[in-house]
Amino acid sequence: MAEVVVPLTVRDLTEADLPVCGWYGTATDLAYVAEAIQRAGRGEVDYLAVCPPSGLPVAVGGVDYTKPPGAATIWQLSVQAELRSCGIGAVLIGALEQRARGRGLRWVELGVDDKSSRPRGLYERLGYVVSGNEIASWNQEAPDGSTTRYETRITLMRKQLT
Numbered sequence: 001m002a003e004v005v006v007p008l009t010v011r012d013l014t015e016a017d018l019p020v021c022g023w024y025g026t027a028t029d030l031a032y033v034a035e036a037i038q039r040a041g042r043g044e045v046d047y048l049a050v051c052p053p054s055g056l057p058v059a060v061g062g063v064d065y066t067k068p069p070g071a072a073t074i075w076q077l078s079v080q081a082e083l084r085s086c087g088i089g090a091v092l093i094g095a096l097e098q099r100a101r102g103r104g105l106r107w108v109e110l111g112v113d114d115k116s117s118r119p120r121g122l123y124e125r126l127g128y129v130v131s132g133n134e135i136a137s138w139n140q141e142a143p144d145g146s147t148t149r150y151e152t153r154i155t156l157m158r159k160q161l162t
Contacts, residue, residue: 006052008088010095013037013049013060020056023080026141036062036076046099047076050092059088063096065103071158072100074110077119089122101161108161111136111154120155128157 015037018030039045045064049057061077074096079089100108109131112120137151 008091009051009055010048010091011051012040013047013057017049017057021060024060024078026143028141033060033076039064046096048092048095048099050079050088050095058083059092061092061096063100063108065100065105068109070105072103072105072108074108077110084118089119090126093122093126097159097161106161107158109156109158111156114153114155120157123157126159128159130155131158132156 015034018034021030024030024033036045036047040047044066045062047062050059051057059079062075064073064075067073097108112123133153133155136154137149139147140150141147
C-alpha cells in the first residue's frame, strides 16, 4: 500500500466556511460554531480550521481563554468522520496549543466524554493527563429535529505548555 501525504494548513474558521461544514453536525451544532466565530472576533477565543489544498475545512475546534483562570480550554473539536485517525486531530490540537502559548498561558485543559475512549487515547498520546472529572449534560438534537437530554461523566485532562 502506498502512503499519500497531503499538505495541511491551519487558519481561522470564518462564517463563510459554515456552509461546507455540514459534516460537523446538526444546524444547532453549527449555530454553536457560528457563536464561537463571533467570540473569536471579540478575542475571547480562537476558532481554527484544518484544510487540505482545497481550502475546505476538514477539522475544526477552538481554544477558550475565558476559563479556567490563567489557562485555556480546548473545546468543540471535530474531524470529518472519513478522515479520522490520519493525524489531523493532532495537527488541530497542536495549533490550538500554539495559540494559547502565544497568549503567554502555561497550560490548557479539555474534557472528554467517558463514553468516547478514542479521543482520550489521542489526548494521552499528546501529553494530556487526567486532572479530575465532572458530570455534564446538554440538549442533543436528533436528525428529526427532536431534542433529548444527554448526560455523561466528563474526564478533565490538562497539559503543561512548554
